Amino acid sequence: MLFAALYRLFAPRRALLFLLTLLLLGAGLTGLTRLEVREDIESMLPDDTSRVADDFRRLQQAPFARKVLISLHGSQITSTATLLEAADGLAAALSSEYFSRAATGPAMLENNRLPDWLETNLPLLLGADDRQRIADELTPERVRGRLETDYQRMLSPEGWLLKGGIRRDPLELRNLGLDKLRFVNPIAKTRLHNGHFLSSDGRSALIIADSSVAITDSGGGARMLEQFRQAADGVLPKGIEASLVSGHAYTVANAEAIQRDLFVVLTASTLGLAVLFMLFLRSWRSLFVFLVPVSVVGLAAVAVSWCYPAVSGVTLGFGAVLLGIAVDYGLHVYFVLRQGDEEPEIALGRISRPVLFGALTTLAGFAVLLTSSLPGQRQLAIFAMTGITSALLLALIVLPHLVVPGWRPTPRRLYQSLAVEPRRKSGLLLLLWLAILVGCSWKVAEVPINGDLRSLSLIPAELLASEHELQQTWGNLRSLAMVFAEGGTLQEALAANDMLFELLRRELPEAPVVSLAPLLPAATTQANNLRHWREFWEQRGEATRRLLREAGAERGFATAAFDPFFAGLQRQPEPVTVATLRQVGLGDLLDALLLDQGEKVQLVTLVPDTPEVAALFTADAALPPGIHLVSQARFGREVGNAIRADFMQFLTLAGGAVLIMVSLLLRRPGKILLALLPVATGLVVMLGTMGWLGMEFNLFNIVATILVIGLGVDYGIFMVCLDDPGEDKATRRAVLVAGMTTLVGFGALVFAQHPALHSIGATVLLGIGGAVPTALLVVPALRRERR
Amino acid sequence: MKRLMLLLTLLLACMTPALAEEDPGLALDRILAELEHSAAGIETLASDFVQEKHLEMFRETLVSRGRFYFARPDKLRWEMTEPVASGFLLNGDSGSRWHERAGAAVPFDIAREPGMQLIAQQLLAWARVDIVWLVRQYRMTLVSEQPVTLKLVPLQAGAEQFVEYLQIGFDAERRYVETVEVHEPGGDSTRISFAGTELNQPLDPALF
Numbered sequence: 001m002l003f004a005a006l007y008r009l010f011a012p013r014r015a016l017l018f019l020l021t022l023l024l025l026g027a028g029l030t031g032l033t034r035l036e037v038r039e040d041i042e043s044m045l046p047d048d049t050s051r052v053a054d055d056f057r058r059l060q061q062a063p064f065a066r067k068v069l070i071s072l073h074g075s076q077i078t079s080t081a082t083l084l085e086a087a088d089g090l091a092a093a094l095s096s097e098y099f100s101r102a103a104t105g106p107a108m109l110e111n112n113r114l115p116d117w118l119e120t121n122l123p124l125l126l127g128a129d130d131r132q133r134i135a136d137e138l139t140p141e142r143v144r145g146r147l148e149t150d151y152q153r154m155l156s157p158e159g160w161l162l163k164g165g166i167r168r169d170p171l172e173l174r175n176l177g178l179d180k181l182r183f184v185n186p187i188a189k190t191r192l193h194n195g196h197f198l199s200s201d202g203r204s205a206l207i208i209a210d211s212s213v214a215i216t217d218s219g220g221g222a223r224m225l226e227q228f229r230q231a232a233d234g235v236l237p238k239g240i241e242a243s244l245v246s247g248h249a250y251t252v253a254n255a256e257a258i259q260r261d262l263f264v265v266l267t268a269s270t271l272g273l274a275v276l277f278m279l280f281l282r283s284w285r286s287l288f289v290f291l292v293p294v295s296v297v298g299l300a301a302v303a304v305s306w307c308y309p310a311v312s313g314v315t316l317g318f319g320a321v322l323l324g325i326a327v328d329y330g331l332h333v334y335f336v337l338r339q340g341d342e343e344p345e346i347a348l349g350r351i352s353r354p355v356l357f358g359a360l361t362t363l364a365g366f367a368v369l370l371t372s373s374l375p376g377q378r379q380l381a382i383f384a385m386t387g388i389t390s391a392l393l394l395a396l397i398v399l400p401h402l403v404v405p406g407w408r409p410t411p412r413r414l415y416q417s418l419a420v421e422p423r424r425k426s427g428l429l430l431l432l433w434l435a436i437l438v439g440c441s442w443k444v445a446e447v448p449i450n451g452d453l454r455s456l457s458l459i460p461a462e463l464l465a466s467e468h469e470l471q472q473t474w475g476n477l478r479s480l481a482m483v484f485a486e487g488g489t490l491q492e493a494l495a496a497n498d499m500l501f502e503l504l505r506r507e508l509p510e511a512p513v514v515s516l517a518p519l520l521p522a523a524t525t526q527a528n529n530l531r532h533w534r535e536f537w538e539q540r541g542e543a544t545r546r547l548l549r550e551a552g553a554e555r556g557f558a559t560a561a562f563d564p565f566f567a568g569l570q571r572q573p574e575p576v577t578v579a580t581l582r583q584v585g586l587g588d589l590l591d592a593l594l595l596d597q598g599e600k601v602q603l604v605t606l607v608p609d610t611p612e613v614a615a616l617f618t619a620d621a622a623l624p625p626g627i628h629l630v631s632q633a634r635f636g637r638e639v640g641n642a643i644r645a646d647f648m649q650f651l652t653l654a655g656g657a658v659l660i661m662v663s664l665l666l667r668r669p670g671k672i673l674l675a676l677l678p679v680a681t682g683l684v685v686m687l688g689t690m691g692w693l694g695m696e697f698n699l700f701n702i703v704a705t706i707l708v709i710g711l712g713v714d715y716g717i718f719m720v721c722l723d724d725p726g727e728d729k730a731t732r733r734a735v736l737v738a739g740m741t742t743l744v745g746f747g748a749l750v751f752a753q754h755p756a757l758h759s760i761g762a763t764v765l766l767g768i769g770g771a772v773p774t775a776l777l778v779v780p781a782l783r784r785e786r787r
Numbered sequence: 788m789k790r791l792m793l794l795l796t797l798l799l800a801c802m803t804p805a806l807a808e809e810d811p812g813l814a815l816d817r818i819l820a821e822l823e824h825s826a827a828g829i830e831t832l833a834s835d836f837v838q839e840k841h842l843e844m845f846r847e848t849l850v851s852r853g854r855f856y857f858a859r860p861d862k863l864r865w866e867m868t869e870p871v872a873s874g875f876l877l878n879g880d881s882g883s884r885w886h887e888r889a890g891a892a893v894p895f896d897i898a899r900e901p902g903m904q905l906i907a908q909q910l911l912a913w914a915r916v917d918i919v920w921l922v923r924q925y926r927m928t929l930v931s932e933q934p935v936t937l938k939l940v941p942l943q944a945g946a947e948q949f950v951e952y953l954q955i956g957f958d959a960e961r962r963y964v965e966t967v968e969v970h971e972p973g974g975d976s977t978r979i980s981f982a983g984t985e986l987n988q989p990l991d992p993a994l995f
Contacts, residue, residue, distance in 0.1 A: 080880065152871055152886070155851045157906045159840065160969055160977055161949060167844055193896070561844035 003396045004349035014401050021398050028298025035301055036310045052638045053373075058484055058630040066215065068099065068246040069477065070207040070228070071470050075239040078203070084196045086240045087205035093231035094209060098224035102209040105195040106588065117584045118177030119169065121573050123533040124526040125518065129505075130176045131536050137171055138544055144551040146171055151555045167564045170548060180518035184589050186606055189475040199473045206474060213248060218255035221248035243466040245478070250457055254754065257458040261752035265761075268751055272744030280737045283338070288402040289330035292394050293323040293387070300387035304379050312376045319383035324745045325362065325711055326391030328738040329355050332718070333395050334403050335734040344400060351731070352396050354721040357665045359392040361717070362710030364657035368650050369706065373642070380703060426781040433778045436770075437681060440688020447687050449644045450696040456756045480514075481609040481631035483617070486602045490578070492626070493601040494522035499624035500605055507616055514606035516593050519581060526575055537569045609633045639699075647702050654706055658713050666720060674779050675720040678771040679712030681778070685770025686763055695762065704746075704760045708767030711742060715775035720783075732776065739772030815929045815937075818961075819918045822935065825962045826916030832857040832963060834984040842975045855981065857914040862995040863907065877907050878995050913955070913964045930954065935961050947972070962986065 010017040072090065074083040084104070091102035118125070126134075137146070150166045153159060165174075190197045190206065197206035213220035225248065232242045277286065297320050304311050304319075336351040337344055366388070369381035459467075470477070485500045487493030494517075501517035521529065537544075548562050574580070581590055595602040607613050609631045617629035658679070659672075666672050686708060690697065718735050742764065749761025833856050840849040853867035853874065866874040875884035877897065885892040897904050912920045921927070925939035935957040941950050949971065956966035963984055969977040 152873065154840065154842070154845075155838070155849060155867065155871070156873070156875075157838075157865060157910070158902045160971060160975075161902045161905065163842065163844065163971075163975070164949075191896075556845050556847055556849070558844050558846050 001349035001352060003352040004345040006397050007345045007348050007400055010397070010401060017398060017401060021394070025295045025298065028296070028300075028302055030298075031302035031305065032298040035305050035316075052635070052642055054628070055630045055635045055638065058482065058628065059632065059635060066210070066247070068209040068211050068224075068244060068248070069470060069474075070102075070209065070242055070244050071466075071473060072205045072207070072236070072240055072242045073469075073473075074203050074205075078239050080193060080198065080202055082237065083203070083205050083240060084193065084198070086236050087196060087207055089235040090231060090242060091207050091209075093235045094207075095227045095231070098211055098213055098220075098227050100210045100212050102207050103588070104205065104207055105192060105197055106585075113584050114181075114586075115174065115178065117580075118180070119174045120571070121576055122173060122177050123530050123571075124573055124576055125180060125521065126176055126529060126533065127521075127525075128532070131532060133176065134171070134173060134536070135540070138540060138547065140547060140551065143171070143544075143547045144554065147548070147551045147555050147557065151557075164564075167562060168568055170552075170562050170565055183513055183515050183518045184586070186480075186514045186592070187474050187477060189473065197474075204473045211246070211248065215247035216251060217248075218251050221252040222255075224248055225252055243469065245463070245466050245470050249463055249466075250459065253460050253463055254458050257460075257754045258757070261749075261754050261757055264751050265748045265757070269745050269748040272748065273741065276737060276740055276744060280733065281334075285338075285403050286334055288399060289334045290327060292330040292391050292399060293326040296326065296387045296390035296394065297323060299390045300383045303386035304383050307382055308375070308379055312379055315376055315379040315383055319380055319387065323384070323387040323391065325707060325742060326388055326395070327741055327745075328711070328714060328734075329359060329392050329395035330399055331738045331741070332731070332734040333399050335730040335737070337400055337403050339730045339733065348396070348400055353665075354718050354731075355392070355396065357661065358714035358717050359388055361658050361661045361713040362388055364661055365654045365706045365710040365713075368653040368657065369703070371649065371653065372646060374646075374699075377646075377703065426784060429777055429781050433681070433774065437684055440684045440692075440770075442688065443691025444684060444687040446691040448696050449640050449647070450698050455696070456698055456700065456759075458754045476608070479609055479632050480606040481613055481629060481633070483605040483607060484602050484626075484628045484630065485605065486600055486626040486628070488600055490596070490601045491522055491524070493603050494520065495524060496624055496626040497603040497605070498522050498525050500627050503616070503624070504605070504607065508607075508612060511608055511610075511613065514593070516589065516603055517605070519586065520576055520578070523575060530573075541566070541569065643697070643699055643702065647697070647705075650702060650706060654709050658709060662713065662717065665717065671720050674782060675713065675716035677779055677782070678716040678719075678775040679709055681774040682708050682712040682767040682769075682771030686767035689766045690762070695759075698756075698759055700756050700760050701763045704763035705767070707746075707764060708771065711739075711768060712771035712775075715739060715771055716779065719775045719779040735775055736772070739768060739775070742768050743772070814932070815927060818929060818932065818935055818937075819922075819927070822916050822957065822961050823918045825960065828987075829916075829962060830859050830987050831990050832914055832984065832986060833988060833990060834963075834981040837980045837982070839978045839980075840975075841977070843973065856990055856994050857911075858990055858995065859915065861911060863910055863914065864994050865910070875903070876995055877911075882907075913967065916963075925953070934959050934965070958984070 070090065072083060072087050074086075087104045091104050094102050137143070147170060150170055153162050154166065156162075187197060187206070189200050191200055192198065193202075197208075198204070199206075211224060213224045215221070225244065228242075228244050236242060273290075281289075300319060300323065301311060301316060304315065332351050332355050333348070336342075336347045342350070363385050366381050366384040369377045369384075372378055372381070467478070483500055483504075485493055485496035487496050497515065497517045498521050501513070501515050504511065504513050504515075545562075545566060548557075548565075549559060552558075552561055578590060578594070581587075593604045593606075595604065614629065614631055614634050617623065617627075659676070662672050662675050666675055683705070686705070689695075715735050715738070718731055721731075746764035746768070747761055749757045750765050752758045752761060833854065836853055836855050838849075838851045838853075842849065850870075851867050852869040853865070855866070856862075856864040861877065861879050864874065864876040872887040873885060876882055876892075880897055881894060882897055882903070883892040883894045895903070897907060908920075911917070912924075921939070924943065925941055928938045930936040930938050937955045939953040939955065941947060941952075951970045951972050954966075954968040954970070955964055957963065958965045963981070963986065965981055965984075967977075967979045971977075
């Protein structure tokens with residue numbers, strides 16, 4: 001056998017072997033320090049050309065995704081003036097180091113040029129529907145009604161202010177222009193008070209800020225939040241409270257939760273491993289077993305960096321935890337050398353076969369992840385495969401020289417009761433196993449798959465309450481769906497945007513839409529509007545003049561009262577451009593809704609994220625070219641579908657790979673089935689219990705499932721490879737301890753508050769919790785039954 | 788010498804009226820101080836009004852009538868009874884308006900209506916005789932002292948588009964405004980005359 005021969009080769013040259021090993025591991029650790037690590041979640045999203053990947057990239061451009069929203073709430077007795085003063089004070093107190101801009105109101109309403117600008121540009125902005133509305137107003141009754149209103153307004157004390165407007169626009173056509181402003185207000189539930197955002201109940205004010213801190217920067221985010229708290233404590237008067245909602249708050253909450261969890265989980269798993277050590281190992285040399293997976297982390301990370309320019313932080317963290325499974329190989333080697341009755345090279349030769357095959361099945365499981373569309377999962381596959389291979393070689397070539405045989409611990413009663421004497425209760429045991437299997441199978445298909453990435457994040461109750469309050473007070477700012485109208489040039493994009501707006505108004509007339517189209521139509525649309533406007537008044541101008549004269553005379557208006565109106569109809573307005581919109585104070589809106597990326601221009605339209613909107617943008621809908629819907633709800637569903645498809649693909653491929661490996665190793669159908677029993681039981685118990693408990697399946701559960709498959713098969717192979725299940729106590733003990741170290745190491749994650757860590761812990765705890773007893777108790781019992 | 792005496796005589800003759808008449812600026816300050824002092828004691832005010840509008844866009848003068856109420860510090864009711872029943876009331880930052888066609892009063896937020904805000908500021912300033920505010924808004928000249936009549940030219944940039952000047956007349960005892968004239972560029976004007984004014988009479992709280 002190869003490994004027995006290698007043992008003999010290095011036995012007299014141990015110093016050289018250790019030196020080579022240290023050099024290799026040292027190189028790995030050096031490489032680890034030079035890695036470029038990325039902390040964002042993008043590695044956990046598809047990087048292919050799929051719609052999910054495309055949607056994610058577009059979601060990053062949501063106008064409010066990167067904004068910091070600060071809502072100020074006053075008490076019952078807080079006056080509006082005090083509240084708005086507090087908002088101004090807090091905005092000024094926010095440090096420019098973290099908050100690059102803080103606005104307490106929309107810039108567009110800070111100047112009064114907008115109404116006049118709209119009135120002047122009506123010929124360019126009004127479309128066919130608007131012209132029809134004008135035509136409907138040009139009846140004697142309607143005109144008489146309008147002039148009666150104008151007359152009464154002239155009687156009021158405000159009359160001298162309104163006179164010019166009434167002469168220029170007796171029919172109030174300007175209302176059609178003002179009506180377009182409702183399409184450029186993304187904060188649905190706001191009203192403006194002295195240029196400030198004020199909630200409809202008058203009790204809350206809003207600050208919208210930009211931040212130079214990256215949303216994924218937990219350290220910078222924490223400092224930013226602290227600065228906000230200090231500023232709020234310093235400037236807000238008694239009775240006014242401020243809450244901040246932004247992506248930073250989530251990042252900081254998650255980073256803090258993970259730090260707390262790591263303390264709890266590491267404490268729990270360290271204590272657990274210490275107990276296992278005291279019960280089963282009791283030798284300082286066993287520490288080398290635990291060093292095997294730790295020492296290969298650097299090598300695995302370097303291997304990933306050879307394939308990818310930047311390594312995901314998630315891959316490193318999760319991969320390092322995953323490598324904990326490599327401790328199993330060392331445990332088998334340790335037990336067979338330390339507690340077996342054979343010479344080391346014979347024992348090594350005997351154990352190397354199942355260890356090698358166990359590792360190969362695990363590698364096959366992880367190799368399946370190479371087909372994933374998620375770069376993070378592919379990186380994880382390379383990381384795990386390199387780490388497992390390195391750990392396997394260390395366990396079979398180096399570890400035997402560190403674990404000197406000769407010491408035997410006294411068998412413990414706990415171990416005996418758990419694994420050695422099951423034979424008298426075989427029937428009862430098998431019945432119990434079968435009952436559990438049937439009970440769990442019942443619910444396997446009922447595990448829902450949750451593709452919402454937010455479900456992988458910890459959302460503290462306080463933050464959730466702030467988000468809910470923000471939504472109640474100001475509308476659904478942060479989760480509107482976006483529709484992109486794209487073009488190679490600004491005019492192409494504007495033309496697509498016009499078609500999109502028309503579609504939305506036609507199909508979903510009641511939906512609140514935020515779009516630039518009503519105020520910035522494409523040049524061709526403006527030219528068309530102007531042409532139709534002129535044709536309209538050429539046809540109706542004289543009749544309208546007559547109507548106004550006759551109806552006006554009834555109310556005492558002079559014949560020339562409305563000459564300014566007819567003069568205005570002849571004016572030639574300048575085309576509306578991006579520059580003119582900036583001049584009238586719509587710069588913020590342009591920055592949010594117009595994305596000029598050089599080679600292409602995109603215009604964003606915000607719509608409610610409802611099934612009706614999604615239905616309008618289904619794949620088979622006849623949409624104008626360059627139109628794409630990006631909806632968080634649909635994105636969640638698509639990621640969910642991708643996870644479901646990935647899971648089925650992984651399960652099929654991993655199952656097939658494992659079956660092939662086990663068949664090659666064991667060859668006999670009976671043995672193959674027995675070897676697969678622990679993994680099958682583990683999966684059924686895992687999914688069934690999740691179904692009974694109403695738990696959901698997420699992105700991290702897939703990787704954890706592959707872990708369960710790899711380890712579960714290992715246990716089966718080891719137990720089937722035993723010549724006599726009752727006699728080879730070293731192997732049985734190795735399986736038991738390996739299973740328990742996995743349960744302690746990964747299962748401790750179930751104590752974590754963070755949903756991602758908790759879900760990994762729960763999956764492994766249930767899966768391995770089902771596989772280990774099956775391997776140790778059911779497999780031997782069935783083998784006895786067969787005999 | 789004769790020439791010198793003649794020159795001195797002429798000089799004295801020229802100086803004598805200057806010494807005898809009050810400086811117009813000082814007179815205005817004095818009048819404004821008196822107006823402010825007199826108005827300080829007014830807590831409520833109720834008055835009939837007649838509004839006449841002379842506008843180019845109408846063939847005839849628009850005449851309307853109604854009643855005006857004021858209570859310190861910021862309650863105001865402008866109630867037109869002819870030719871249509873309509874009006875508005877202000878109570879601090881909030882208010883409501885009504886019209887005979889619509890029936891029930893409709894509330895409004897004064898901060899959201901710049902036009903109404905401007906009118907409210909003016910009416911309240913005149914009702915309170917808020918000299919400090921008025922001096923900031925207008926360049927004033929004294930047209931006559933008995934009865935006191937002031938001419939006011941707006942100081943704010945852009946206001947000249949709407950108003951050329953105002954002319955305000957006070958009652959003989961200088962306690963309240965009796966006439967307001969708004970003269971616009973182009974020749975249009977509005978005159979509001981207040982009559983039957985009652986000072987410091989209890990007002991029904993339901994009015995506001």
